[in-house]
Amino acid sequence: LxxxxxxxxxxxxxxxxxxxxxxxxxxxxxxxxxxxxxxxxxxxxxxxxxxxxxxxxxxxxxxxxxxxxxxxxxxxxxxxxxxxxxxxxxxxxxxxxxxxxxxxxxxxxxxxxxxxxxxxxxxxxxxxxxxxxxxxxxxxxxxxxxxxxxxxxxxxxxQPGIGSLPEGKALYRFLAGYFTTTDMTPEAIHEVGKAEVARLLEEMEDVKRSVGFAGDLQAFNTFLRSDPQFYYNSPEALFEGYLAIAKRLDPQLVQLFGKLPRMPYGVRPIPDTIAPDTTTAYYSRPAANGTQPGYYYVNLYRPEVRPKYEMEVLSVHEAVPGHHLQIALAQELEGLPLFRTTGGETAFIEGWGLYAERLGYQMGLYTDPYSRYGQLTYDMWRALRLVVDTGIHYFGWSRQEAIDYFTAHAGKSEADIVNEIDRYIGWPGQALAYKIGQLKILALRERAEDALGDAFDIRAFHDHLLGAGAIPLDALERRMDAWIANQRS
Known part of the structure; x- marks a missing residue:
C-alpha cells in the first residue's frame, strides 16, 4: 500500500x-x-x-x-x-x-x-x-x-473557474480525481451533489416544522442569520462557548473508539491578521516529534455572524472525533513511512471529518432542534460544494451564481458563504473531497452493519478504519471488505 x-x-x-x-x-x-x-x-x-x-x-x-x-x-x-x-x-x-x-x-x-x-x-x-x-x-x-x-x-x-484557462477542463478533471481518489467525472460529482442537496432539504424542512416556523426554508434561514439569540455579542464570549463544547466531547469518545490518541489538543483563536479572509475554523496537526499538541483554531472575527447552532458540529469535525482524533492516531502508527503518518489523502481526512459530524448524535449532541439544523446545515454545506465547485470550474458558473445557489439552500451567514465561494475559486477541486469521502465511509459502515448484524462492533469498525492512516478510498474499501470477511469467519 x-x-x-x-x-x-x-x-x-x-x-x-x-x-x-x-x-x-x-x-x-x-x-x-x-x-x-x-x-x-x-x-x-x-x-x-x-x-x-x-x-x-x-x-x-x-x-x-x-x-x-x-x-x-x-x-x-x-x-x-x-x-x-x-x-x-x-x-x-x-x-x-x-x-x-x-x-x-x-x-x-x-x-x-x-x-x-x-x-x-x-x-x-x-x-x-x-x-x-x-x-x-x-x-x-x-x-x-x-x-x-x-x-x-x-x-x-x-472568470472564477479554472475551466476558463487553456485546457482548463482537463485541469479540473485531474484535480477532481486527485482530491477524491476516484475516477468520478465532474458531471457525475455534480449530480451526486444535487441528489444530496435534495435529500437534505427534506430533513431541514422537518426541523423547521418542528420549531413551528411558518415561512418557507429561505425565510427560516434568513431568521437564523439575523436573530440575535443565535449569536454571541463578543469574541470573548464566543471563545468561551467553544471551550465549553470541547470539554463535553472528550468523555464521549470511549463509546465509539477502542483506541484513542495519546496526543492532546487545545483550542485557539485564529490570528487577527488572517481571520477576515479565512473560514470559520481549522485544525493544525500535532508536531511530528511530539513537542506541540494539535490545535483547533476558531474564528472570532465578527461574532455576530458566527451562529451558536453550528458550534457543536464544527467542533466535532475539527477536534474530536474528527480531525484531531484521526490525524493524531495516524501520527502514532508504527512501522509506516513518514509520508503515511504525517500526510494522507484529502478524501479520507475530510471524509472522516464529515462522517464524524454524524457521530455527534451518538455522543449526545444536537439535542436542541437548532443544533440539529446546524448539523444538517454543515452536511448541506458539503453537498453544495459538489454542485458549486463543479459549477464554477467545469460548467462555467459565475461567482454570483455560486453565491446565490449556496444562499438559497443553506442557513450559513452571508460572510461565511462569500468566504467559502472564494475559497473554492482559489482551490479548485479540494472541496469535492469531503462529501465523496463521507459517502464512501457511510456506505462501508452500512455494508458492515448489514453483513455482521448483532455482531457489528462500532468501536472495532472505527479502530480498523483508522488503523492504516489516511489512504485512498479504493484501498479503504478493500481494507474494510477484508475486515468484514474476517469478522464473519
Whole structure:
C-alpha cells in the first residue's frame, strides 16, 4: 500500500507540473502573506529557537522573489489565479506592514522572553529582529505587493473557474480525481451533489416544522442569520462557548473508539491578521516529534455572524472525533513511512471529518432542534460544494451564481458563504473531497452493519478504519471488505 500511495503521489506531482498548476501558488488563504502563522506551530524555548526564526525572516525576501518568478511564468503560460481571489491579497500584506517593525506579526515571538534566557541576550535578539524586518522583510513585502497590484492582478483571469484557462477542463478533471481518489467525472460529482442537496432539504424542512416556523426554508434561514439569540455579542464570549463544547466531547469518545490518541489538543483563536479572509475554523496537526499538541483554531472575527447552532458540529469535525482524533492516531502508527503518518489523502481526512459530524448524535449532541439544523446545515454545506465547485470550474458558473445557489439552500451567514465561494475559486477541486469521502465511509459502515448484524462492533469498525492512516478510498474499501470477511469467519 505504501508503494502504491507513493507511486500515485509521484505521478500526480508530475501531472500537476505538466499541467502548470504549480504556477498558481497563491490565493487568499495560502501563500507567503500567511507565513507568520508558522510561529503558532513551532516552539520558542531556547536562544536557538529564536535564531532559527531570525534565519527564516532573513530568507523570506528570497522566497518572495521566487514566488514572483513563478507568478510571472504563470502569466506567460496563461496559468493565473482568479482576480476576485487575488484582490484580497494586497490588503493582507498591508496588515503585515502596518506600524513599526515591532508591530509586525513576524516580530511577535520576540515580545516575550523564554524562561532562563538572559535579558541582555533577549534584547540583542529583539534588535536583530527589528533590523531584519525593517530593512529586509518589510521592503520585500512592499515590493511584492506592488508587483501584485501593477503586474499580476491585471493579468489574472476574470472568470472564477479554472475551466476558463487553456485546457482548463482537463485541469479540473485531474484535480477532481486527485482530491477524491476516484475516477468520478465532474458531471457525475455534480449530480451526486444535487441528489444530496435534495435529500437534505427534506430533513431541514422537518426541523423547521418542528420549531413551528411558518415561512418557507429561505425565510427560516434568513431568521437564523439575523436573530440575535443565535449569536454571541463578543469574541470573548464566543471563545468561551467553544471551550465549553470541547470539554463535553472528550468523555464521549470511549463509546465509539477502542483506541484513542495519546496526543492532546487545545483550542485557539485564529490570528487577527488572517481571520477576515479565512473560514470559520481549522485544525493544525500535532508536531511530528511530539513537542506541540494539535490545535483547533476558531474564528472570532465578527461574532455576530458566527451562529451558536453550528458550534457543536464544527467542533466535532475539527477536534474530536474528527480531525484531531484521526490525524493524531495516524501520527502514532508504527512501522509506516513518514509520508503515511504525517500526510494522507484529502478524501479520507475530510471524509472522516464529515462522517464524524454524524457521530455527534451518538455522543449526545444536537439535542436542541437548532443544533440539529446546524448539523444538517454543515452536511448541506458539503453537498453544495459538489454542485458549486463543479459549477464554477467545469460548467462555467459565475461567482454570483455560486453565491446565490449556496444562499438559497443553506442557513450559513452571508460572510461565511462569500468566504467559502472564494475559497473554492482559489482551490479548485479540494472541496469535492469531503462529501465523496463521507459517502464512501457511510456506505462501508452500512455494508458492515448489514453483513455482521448483532455482531457489528462500532468501536472495532472505527479502530480498523483508522488503523492504516489516511489512504485512498479504493484501498479503504478493500481494507474494510477484508475486515468484514474476517469478522464473519
Amino acid at each position: 505504501s508503494h502504491a500511495m507513493l507511486l500515485r503521489r509521484l505521478r500526480s506531482e508530475r501531472s500537476e507540473y505538466a499541467l502548470g498548476l504549480y504556477l498558481m501558488p497563491i490565493n487568499m488563504r495560502s501563500g507567503p502573506q500567511h507565513l507568520h502563522t508558522l510561529q503558532e506551530r513551532v516552539t520558542f524555548n531556547s536562544e536557538r529557537d529564536y535564531r532559527d526564526w531570525l534565519q527564516r525572516l532573513q530568507q523570506l525576501p528570497q522566497l518572495l522573489a521566487e514566488y514572483r518568478a513563478l507568478l510571472q511564468e504563470g502569466i506567460r503560460q496563461e496559468r493565473t489565479q482568479a482576480r476576485v481571489v487575488m484582490e484580497r491579497v494586497p490588503a493582507q500584506i498591508d496588515r503585515l506592514l502596518a506600524g513599526e517593525a515591532e508591530d509586525s506579526p513576524f516580530y511577535k515571538p520576540f515580545n516575550s522572553a523564554t524562561a532562563g534566557l538572559d535579558e541582555a541576550r533577549m534584547a540583542e535578539l529583539r534588535r536583530e529582529a527589528s533590523v531584519v524586518i525593517a530593512r529586509g522583510l518589510n521592503p520585500a513585502l512592499a515590493e511584492f505587493r506592488e508587483f501584485l497590484l501593477t503586474t499580476y492582478l491585471p493579468a489574472c483571469r476574470e
